Amino acid sequence: MKSAVLARLAQPGRARRAQMVQLxxxxxxxxxxxxxAAMPQGTAQRMENWxxxxxxxxxxxxSLTHASITDGLSPTVSLITYNAANNKRLFAASETEIFDITTVVDPLVPPDPDVTGQTSGYYSFVNFTTSGDEFLTVVNGTDPLLLYDPIDGWTQVTDVSTPSITGASTNTxxxxxxxxxREFFAGPGLIAYCLPVGSVAGALITIDLNGVFQRGGLISFGGSWSLDTGDGLDDKCVFVxxxxxxxxFEGSDPSSASEWNLVGRYDLPPTMGPRATMRAGGDLLIGTEAGVIPISQVTNKDVSVLDTVSVSKAITPDWLREASARRGLPWEIVKWPSKAYAIVSLPITTEGQDKRAFVVNTETGAWCSYTGWDTRCMVLHNDQLYFGTSDGRIKVAEVSGADDGEPIYYTCIANPDHFGSPGVLKxxxxxxxxxxxxxxxIASMSVSMDYRVELPSPPNSAGSGGSSTSLWDVGLWDRALWDQTLATPMVSTDRASLGRTGYVAQWQLQITGAQASAPALELVSIDISFETGAPVL
Structure with a gap:
């Protein structure tokens, strides 16, 4: 019997050599x-909540519920932040009302609204400082412009109010x-406006772009674009x-032909919403159906190849799929500098869609996805991310170990790897x-082979009970628990048996989080041992 086994192992193609690789x-x-078959090293096919x-x-x-503004049957449509030096306020908008949710008595009970009778809850806003005060300017295209400051509260600004804006109806x-x-505005059709320098009121200057744009439509949004990382004389004004x-356009005064010049007209894919933009250094990034496109690339490349230079090129198939499925509501992009990431909202447009957002590391350009977050709208307020949900809640992000009591499922599936031996059975x-x-x-490690992903059920959370507790580097095969809560971080390792055979492998890591406090855990590396035979066709 023993000799028969040895004979089989000695056959061509069956010689085995144990190897170890550190990833x-x-x-x-x-x-x-x-x-x-040719994915870049150090990438993952799925990276959810990592x-x-x-x-x-x-x-x-x-995440935790910070406030509620509806009965649960209608959404939070916009989040607005007032960012004065010594007074910061957070506002949330339903379709018809605006609420101050800076502090709330009960996160599940809507407070009294500050503004009522609105006809649209989708707002655009800017914080603007004049020589006299710090203001919040808010517009929605159907109601009069709203001006906020802590002394006067919310003021509807029209051509007969005090202060007033003349030259056009502010509800356009x-x-x-x-x-x-200057404050610039998208107006009706292909008309834009701007106010005098350093002012939140006064006579609007009309900027007629009917002779510039060639396909009609209306101005959706605008922004500034700089060739360097700050505001200066090289800044340009962008209309989309x-x-x-x-x-x-470049220049400082749209009312003067010598101070206002057209640089060029360019094409880009359809955009994902007026608030789906982000400044990155001096560049303006725009969320489109083809991905996140820098305006610096739009000016020198044909629209047909812009997807190849998109910031989101790494996840193009997923971006295209979600853009097609969730086109019914506007997307948003919010940058969180202190966390070194930007988040892209994926609003739920039809029943059954999962709660999800795209996230990119702003230092490295690496992407991941967050599941479990219903991101109808978002805002960064006082260096804290908030997002509004489809059921009228406002949640504060990155503050706990669960999502309002619901577990977080951390899943990472590496991209296929032949471990330096293509065509060799392993x-x-x-x-x-x-x-x-x-x-x-509690970590669950597994492996899928030959491009067929087979993911086991997620493990229990470390706080759910009923699990064996193991000390550092000693635990159950395939389900190891490192349960020593420490004041300072330390290194720990977990081992698991795999027992799968194939030509190409993908390691898989799953953890379930459900503790009260925010996690502080980072994966450093994965070591894998395997045996190979001779090449097999």
Whole structure:
């Protein structure tokens, strides 16, 4: 019997050699925009609720309900922040009302509204400082412009109010932005306006763009674009239409032909919403159906190839799928500098769609996705991210270990890897994960073979009870618990048996989070041992 086994192992193609490979955590992030057989090293096919950093992949924290503004049957449509130096206020809007939710008595009971009788809850806003005060300018394209300051509260601004805006009806102003210390507005059709320098009221200057744009439509939004990282004389003013046209102007005074010049008209894919933009250095990034496109690329490339230079190129298949499925509501992009990431909302447009958002590391460009967050709208207020939901709640992000009591499922599936031996049959033996952190966890490690992803059920959370507790580096096969809550982070490792055979492997890591406090855990690396035979066709 023994000799028969040895004879089989000695046959051609059956010689086995045990090997070990160390794989750093996939800090290059979620990557689906390539051939499965040639994916870049250090990337993942799925990265849900793990956020790529410069040193590993870290668990995101959870969310808690901060306030409610509806009966649960209608959404939070907009979030607005007033950002004065010594007075910061957070507002939330339903379709007809605006609420001050800076502090609330009961997060489940709507407070009394500050503004009522509105006809649209989708707002554009800017914070603007004049020589006299710090103001919040808010427009929605159907109601009179709203001006806020803490002394006077909310004021409807019309041509007969005090202060007043003349030259156009303020209920036609749908988007506002700041360029060269002026407030600019998208008006009706292809008309834009701006106010005098340093003012939130006065006579509007008309900017007629009917002769510039070629496909009709209306001005959807605008912004500023700089060739450097700050505001200065090289800044340019950008106008974007709902037909995918962009006009870029330079100069400081639209009322003067010598001080206002057209740089060019360009094409880009249809945009995902007026608030789906972000400043990155001096560049203006625009969320489109083809991905996140820098305006600096729009000006020198044909629209047909813009997807190849998009910031979201790594996840193009997923972006295109979600853009097609969720086109019914506007998307938003919010940058969170202190967290070094930007988040893209994916609003729920039909029943059954999952709660999800796209997230990108602003330092490395690596992507991941957050599941469990219903991001109808978002805002960064006082260096804290808030998002409004489809049922009228406002949640504060990254503050706990669960999502309002619901567990967080952390899933990472590496991209296929032949471990340096293409076409060679492999038997995956064991995996060892190395973590750095101070959060209890139960890790489940597994492997899928030959491009067929087979993910087991997620493990229990470390706080759910009924699990065996193991000390550092000692635990159950395939379900190891590191349950020593520490004041300072430390290194821990978990091992798991794999027992799968194939030519191409994808390691998989799952953790379930449900603790009270925000997690502090980062994956550093995965070590995998395997045996190979001779090449087999």
């Amino acid at each position: 750093p955590a996939p800090i290059a992030g979620w990557y689906t925009g390539g051939n499965l 956020r790529p950093t410069t040193t590993g992949i870290a668990q995101r924290a959870g 102003l749908s988007f506002v932005w700041v360029y060269r210390n 239409t709902d037909q995918g046209e962009v006009a870029v 038997t995956m033996l064991q995996a060892r994960a190395t973590f750095y952190g101070a959060t209890p966890y």
